[in-house]
Amino acid sequence: AQRVTQPEKLLSVFKGAPVELKCNYSYSGSPELFWYVQYSRQRLQLLLRHISRESIKGFTADLNKGETSFHLKKPFAQEEDSAMYYCALSGGYQKVTFGTGTKLQVIP
Protein backbone atom coordinates (compact mmCIF):
# COMPACT_ATOMS: atom_id res chain seq x y z
CA ALA A 1 0.00 0.00 0.00
CA GLN A 2 1.13 3.52 -0.61
CA ARG A 3 0.68 6.26 1.95
CA VAL A 4 1.63 9.91 2.24
CA THR A 5 1.82 11.73 5.55
CA GLN A 6 1.89 15.48 6.01
CA PRO A 7 2.07 16.00 9.76
CA GLU A 8 1.25 19.70 9.82
CA LYS A 9 -2.21 20.99 8.95
CA LEU A 10 -1.09 24.59 9.27
CA LEU A 11 2.31 26.19 9.08
CA SER A 12 2.66 29.88 9.83
CA VAL A 13 5.90 31.70 9.08
CA PHE A 14 6.93 35.32 8.80
CA LYS A 15 7.81 36.83 5.45
CA GLY A 16 11.49 36.28 4.77
CA ALA A 17 11.75 33.28 7.08
CA PRO A 18 12.68 29.81 5.81
CA VAL A 19 9.92 27.36 5.04
CA GLU A 20 9.91 23.59 5.32
CA LEU A 21 6.78 21.61 4.60
CA LYS A 22 7.17 18.03 5.71
CA CYS A 23 6.18 14.97 3.73
CA ASN A 24 6.85 11.35 4.57
CA TYR A 25 5.78 8.42 2.47
CA SER A 26 5.37 4.70 2.63
CA TYR A 27 5.82 2.61 -0.48
CA SER A 28 7.60 -0.66 -1.06
CA GLY A 29 8.89 0.11 -4.54
CA SER A 30 10.45 3.13 -6.20
CA PRO A 31 7.95 5.93 -6.00
CA GLU A 32 7.65 9.14 -7.89
CA LEU A 33 7.03 12.10 -5.58
CA PHE A 34 5.31 15.39 -6.31
CA TRP A 35 4.27 18.61 -4.65
CA TYR A 36 1.02 20.21 -5.74
CA VAL A 37 -0.19 23.65 -4.69
CA GLN A 38 -3.61 25.23 -4.51
CA TYR A 39 -3.70 29.00 -4.30
CA SER A 40 -6.86 30.71 -3.15
CA ARG A 41 -9.65 30.38 -5.70
CA GLN A 42 -7.42 28.48 -8.11
CA ARG A 43 -7.16 24.88 -9.20
CA LEU A 44 -4.77 22.40 -7.72
CA GLN A 45 -1.62 22.47 -9.83
CA LEU A 46 1.74 20.78 -9.99
CA LEU A 47 4.52 22.65 -8.23
CA LEU A 48 7.40 20.24 -8.73
CA ARG A 49 8.32 16.59 -9.09
CA HIS A 50 11.38 14.86 -7.72
CA ILE A 51 12.64 13.50 -11.03
CA SER A 52 12.90 17.03 -12.43
CA ARG A 53 15.31 18.16 -9.72
CA GLU A 54 14.38 21.75 -10.41
CA SER A 55 13.51 24.79 -8.35
CA ILE A 56 10.08 26.29 -8.93
CA LYS A 57 9.21 29.68 -7.44
CA GLY A 58 12.21 29.24 -5.17
CA PHE A 59 10.96 25.92 -3.79
CA THR A 60 13.03 22.75 -3.84
CA ALA A 61 12.41 19.23 -2.60
CA ASP A 62 14.85 16.38 -2.25
CA LEU A 63 13.83 12.77 -2.14
CA ASN A 64 15.44 11.02 0.83
CA LYS A 65 14.87 7.33 0.36
CA GLY A 66 16.54 6.44 3.64
CA GLU A 67 14.15 8.61 5.62
CA THR A 68 11.30 8.13 3.11
CA SER A 69 10.80 11.86 3.01
CA PHE A 70 10.23 14.53 0.40
CA HIS A 71 10.18 17.79 2.30
CA LEU A 72 9.47 21.04 0.46
CA LYS A 73 11.79 23.92 1.26
CA LYS A 74 12.20 27.58 0.47
CA PRO A 75 14.87 29.79 2.04
CA PHE A 76 12.82 32.99 2.19
CA ALA A 77 9.02 32.90 2.34
CA GLN A 78 6.98 35.44 0.39
CA GLU A 79 3.38 36.46 0.96
CA GLU A 80 2.35 35.00 -2.39
CA ASP A 81 3.48 31.58 -1.17
CA SER A 82 0.44 31.40 1.09
CA ALA A 83 -1.54 28.42 -0.19
CA MET A 84 -2.47 24.81 0.43
CA TYR A 85 0.33 22.39 -0.36
CA TYR A 86 -0.15 18.70 -1.07
CA CYS A 87 2.51 16.04 -1.28
CA ALA A 88 1.70 13.17 -3.63
CA LEU A 89 3.14 9.79 -4.49
CA SER A 90 2.77 7.72 -7.61
CA GLY A 91 3.49 4.04 -7.37
CA GLY A 92 2.51 1.30 -9.74
CA TYR A 93 -0.22 1.64 -12.33
CA GLN A 94 -0.11 5.42 -12.11
CA LYS A 95 -2.21 5.51 -8.95
CA VAL A 96 -1.51 8.85 -7.30
CA THR A 97 -1.98 9.16 -3.55
CA PHE A 98 -2.13 12.54 -1.85
CA GLY A 99 -1.41 13.60 1.69
CA THR A 100 -3.91 15.58 3.73
CA GLY A 101 -2.26 18.85 2.84
CA THR A 102 -0.56 21.65 4.75
CA LYS A 103 -1.82 25.19 4.72
CA LEU A 104 1.07 27.62 4.53
CA GLN A 105 0.37 31.05 5.94
CA VAL A 106 3.02 33.70 5.38
CA ILE A 107 2.66 36.56 7.82
CA PRO A 108 3.65 40.00 6.47
Added chain:
Amino acid sequence: DSGVTQTPKHLITATGQRVTLRCSPRSGDLSVYWYQQSLDQGLQFLIQYYNGEERAKGNILERFSAQQFPDLHSELNLSSLELGDSALYFCASSGWWGTGANVLTFGAGSRLTVL
Protein backbone atom coordinates in the same frame (compact mmCIF):
# COMPACT_ATOMS: atom_id res chain seq x y z
CA ASP B 1 -10.48 25.53 -23.00
CA SER B 2 -8.29 22.44 -23.39
CA GLY B 3 -8.01 21.86 -19.65
CA VAL B 4 -10.04 19.55 -17.44
CA THR B 5 -13.71 20.47 -17.37
CA GLN B 6 -16.08 19.41 -14.61
CA THR B 7 -19.83 19.86 -14.45
CA PRO B 8 -21.79 20.86 -12.52
CA LYS B 9 -19.80 23.32 -10.42
CA HIS B 10 -22.31 23.20 -7.61
CA LEU B 11 -25.02 20.73 -6.77
CA ILE B 12 -27.46 20.67 -3.88
CA THR B 13 -29.59 17.61 -3.33
CA ALA B 14 -31.34 15.63 -0.63
CA THR B 15 -30.40 12.48 1.21
CA GLY B 16 -31.28 9.31 -0.65
CA GLN B 17 -30.96 10.91 -4.04
CA ARG B 18 -28.60 10.08 -6.90
CA VAL B 19 -26.34 12.47 -8.80
CA THR B 20 -23.93 12.26 -11.69
CA LEU B 21 -20.76 14.30 -11.93
CA ARG B 22 -19.14 14.73 -15.31
CA CYS B 23 -15.53 15.23 -16.30
CA SER B 24 -13.88 15.93 -19.63
CA PRO B 25 -10.12 15.34 -19.52
CA ARG B 26 -7.48 17.58 -21.01
CA SER B 27 -7.10 17.06 -24.72
CA GLY B 28 -4.88 14.06 -25.41
CA ASP B 29 -4.97 12.67 -21.86
CA LEU B 30 -6.11 9.08 -21.55
CA SER B 31 -6.19 8.73 -17.75
CA VAL B 32 -8.90 10.15 -15.55
CA TYR B 33 -8.82 10.24 -11.77
CA TRP B 34 -11.54 11.04 -9.26
CA TYR B 35 -10.85 12.44 -5.81
CA GLN B 36 -13.07 13.44 -2.91
CA GLN B 37 -12.09 16.34 -0.71
CA SER B 38 -13.95 16.63 2.58
CA LEU B 39 -13.21 18.97 5.43
CA ASP B 40 -10.04 17.82 7.22
CA GLN B 41 -9.76 14.76 4.99
CA GLY B 42 -7.47 16.01 2.27
CA LEU B 43 -7.76 14.44 -1.14
CA GLN B 44 -9.12 10.93 -1.00
CA PHE B 45 -8.44 8.88 -4.11
CA LEU B 46 -11.58 7.24 -5.41
CA ILE B 47 -10.86 5.64 -8.76
CA GLN B 48 -8.77 5.89 -11.90
CA TYR B 49 -9.55 5.01 -15.50
CA TYR B 50 -7.19 4.62 -18.40
CA ASN B 51 -8.56 4.66 -21.91
CA GLY B 52 -11.93 3.35 -20.80
CA GLU B 53 -10.74 0.71 -18.38
CA GLU B 54 -10.60 0.85 -14.61
CA ARG B 55 -6.93 1.06 -13.60
CA ALA B 56 -6.90 1.60 -9.86
CA LYS B 57 -9.45 1.78 -7.09
CA GLY B 58 -9.23 3.62 -3.83
CA ASN B 59 -11.65 4.15 -0.98
CA ILE B 60 -14.68 4.33 -3.19
CA LEU B 61 -17.96 3.38 -1.55
CA GLU B 62 -20.18 0.73 -3.10
CA ARG B 63 -22.84 3.42 -3.49
CA PHE B 64 -20.49 5.21 -5.86
CA SER B 65 -19.59 4.09 -9.36
CA ALA B 66 -17.76 5.56 -12.28
CA GLN B 67 -16.99 4.92 -15.90
CA GLN B 68 -14.97 6.34 -18.73
CA PHE B 69 -16.59 6.51 -22.14
CA PRO B 70 -15.06 5.99 -25.61
CA ASP B 71 -14.69 9.74 -26.04
CA LEU B 72 -12.67 9.64 -22.78
CA HIS B 73 -15.02 11.72 -20.69
CA SER B 74 -15.86 10.22 -17.33
CA GLU B 75 -18.84 10.21 -15.03
CA LEU B 76 -18.97 9.62 -11.29
CA ASN B 77 -22.33 8.39 -10.06
CA LEU B 78 -23.21 8.85 -6.41
CA SER B 79 -26.36 7.13 -5.16
CA SER B 80 -28.31 6.80 -1.91
CA LEU B 81 -26.66 10.01 -0.86
CA GLU B 82 -25.91 10.68 2.79
CA LEU B 83 -25.05 13.89 4.58
CA GLY B 84 -21.45 12.74 4.83
CA ASP B 85 -21.13 12.64 1.06
CA SER B 86 -21.12 16.42 0.98
CA ALA B 87 -17.71 17.29 -0.38
CA LEU B 88 -15.74 18.71 -3.25
CA TYR B 89 -15.22 16.13 -5.96
CA PHE B 90 -12.20 16.65 -8.18
CA CYS B 91 -11.44 15.11 -11.49
CA ALA B 92 -7.91 15.07 -12.87
CA SER B 93 -6.33 13.73 -16.02
CA SER B 94 -2.84 12.75 -17.06
CA GLY B 95 -0.88 11.74 -20.09
CA TRP B 96 0.05 8.13 -20.59
CA TRP B 97 3.76 8.13 -21.25
CA GLY B 98 7.02 9.96 -20.77
CA THR B 99 7.15 13.13 -18.74
CA GLY B 100 3.37 13.51 -18.85
CA ALA B 101 2.66 10.27 -17.09
CA ASN B 102 1.60 10.61 -13.46
CA VAL B 103 1.42 14.41 -13.66
CA LEU B 104 -2.16 15.37 -12.92
CA THR B 105 -4.08 18.29 -14.36
CA PHE B 106 -7.03 19.10 -12.16
CA GLY B 107 -10.47 20.40 -12.86
CA ALA B 108 -12.10 23.10 -10.77
CA GLY B 109 -14.17 20.55 -8.87
CA SER B 110 -17.85 19.89 -8.30
CA ARG B 111 -19.16 20.93 -4.92
CA LEU B 112 -21.88 18.58 -3.71
CA THR B 113 -24.09 19.53 -0.80
CA VAL B 114 -26.45 16.91 0.58
CA LEU B 115 -29.23 18.26 2.79
